[in-house]
Amino acid sequence: MQLRHLKTFVAVAATLNITRASERVHLAQSS
Incomplete structure (x- = not known):
């Protein structure tokens, strides 16, 4: 469970x- 949560956190952080x-x-580009 902890590893799954860690992977999810990393994926969310990367997306952000x-x-x-x-x-x-x-x-x-717009400026």
């Missing part, structure tokens, strides 16, 4: 990082 990175790129 990708979203933030894409938002930064989009903001940089």
Whole structure:
């Protein structure tokens, strides 16, 4: 269970990082 939770947390964290990175790129392109 703990390993599954850890993998889920890592996956969510990676998704958030990708979203933030894409938002930064989009903001940089629009400006």
